[in-house]
Amino acid sequence: MNPILAPIVFISILLTALLGIINSPTALFLGFLFSLIFENPFKKYNQTAIQLLLKLAIIGLGFGMLLTDTIETSKEGLGLTFFSIVLTISLGFLLTKLLKIDVKLGHLITSGTSICGGSAIAAISPVIRANGKTISIALGVVFTLNAIALFVFPQLGHLLGLNQHQFGLWCAIAIHDTSAVVGAALGYGDEALRIATTVKLSRTLWIIPLSILSMFIFKTKGERIKIPYFILLFILAIVINSYQLIPEVATHTIVSLSKKLLILTLFLVGTSISISDLKATGYRPVLLAFCLWVFIAVFSLCYITL
Numbered sequence: 001m002n003p004i005l006a007p008i009v010f011i012s013i014l015l016t017a018l019l020g021i022i023n024s025p026t027a028l029f030l031g032f033l034f035s036l037i038f039e040n041p042f043k044k045y046n047q048t049a050i051q052l053l054l055k056l057a058i059i060g061l062g063f064g065m066l067l068t069d070t071i072e073t074s075k076e077g078l079g080l081t082f083f084s085i086v087l088t089i090s091l092g093f094l095l096t097k098l099l100k101i102d103v104k105l106g107h108l109i110t111s112g113t114s115i116c117g118g119s120a121i122a123a124i125s126p127v128i129r130a131n132g133k134t135i136s137i138a139l140g141v142v143f144t145l146n147a148i149a150l151f152v153f154p155q156l157g158h159l160l161g162l163n164q165h166q167f168g169l170w171c172a173i174a175i176h177d178t179s180a181v182v183g184a185a186l187g188y189g190d191e192a193l194r195i196a197t198t199v200k201l202s203r204t205l206w207i208i209p210l211s212i213l214s215m216f217i218f219k220t221k222g223e224r225i226k227i228p229y230f231i232l233l234f235i236l237a238i239v240i241n242s243y244q245l246i247p248e249v250a251t252h253t254i255v256s257l258s259k260k261l262l263i264l265t266l267f268l269v270g271t272s273i274s275i276s277d278l279k280a281t282g283y284r285p286v287l288l289a290f291c292l293w294v295f296i297a298v299f300s301l302c303y304i305t306l
Contacts, residue, residue, distance in 0.1 A: 087299065116178055
């Protein structure tokens with residue numbers, strides 16, 4: 001295969017995402033399709049780019065939110081977030097033992113499912129001193145379920161008759177990774193996107209207490225805890241927009257660009273999904289992640305609708 005073709009196709013898809021020609025599910029699917037056909041020419045930069053672009057996009061979305069609405073939404077999602085995390089982590093410990101999965105692998109999958117996908121795995125893995133293979137398996141399993149969620153959740157939301165408020169809450173709790181949460185809410189509506197982003201980032205802060213708990217469980221005191229500082233910039237963006245410190249036309253432009261950056265990020269996420277890596281993990285880690293995902297999805301849906 002022509003070695004020049006892969007970079008051309010890769011950059012072409014990036015440009016279509018930035019121009020707003022494709023939506024979130026399409027971007028993710030094209031990324032996955034690209035990984036099946038080509039070798040990613042920028043593979044070594046992929047994860048760094050995903051993390052950086054996602055943070056920039058989330059901060060940018062803050063320019064479309066108001067402080068009073070954000071505080072109210074955070075309060076509303078607090079109880080649901082707390083109970084879903086505690087119950088999912090408890091179930092994860094139990095299923096890890098029942099399925100006889102490596103304890104560190106089970107803990108990483110549980111952490112990713114209960115809080116925020118790849119970000120939680122990246123934060124918890126050095127705390128428990130997980131090796132590279134364990135981290136890769138956990139990321140592969142969680143990213144695959146994220147990809148499925150991005151396609152399935154909007155369809156289920158419409159089928160179940162969820163309004164934008166309900167759907168925003170549901171996908172913020174039931175979908176693991178922030179990129180997939182925002183991607184799913186992006187096509188559902190602006191209110192769903194605002195609620196999903198706010199609740200999801202509130203949920204991300206639970207990385208800190210989970211990291212401390214992980215230190216005690218695995219007896220690894222002294223490890224550095226990663227704190228998601230970019231959330232402070234997200235809050236700053238909300239404050240700037242709430243007090244109209246910059247022109248409205250500028251905030252609208254930033255929000256529009258941020259949505260396109262999210263679509264671009266989802267393409268990069270798609271290129272990181274590997275069928276061969278997933279097959280190599282065996283069925284038990286996948287079964288663990290799937291069971292936890294179904295539990296948190298059903299629990300949060302019942303909490304929201306009943």
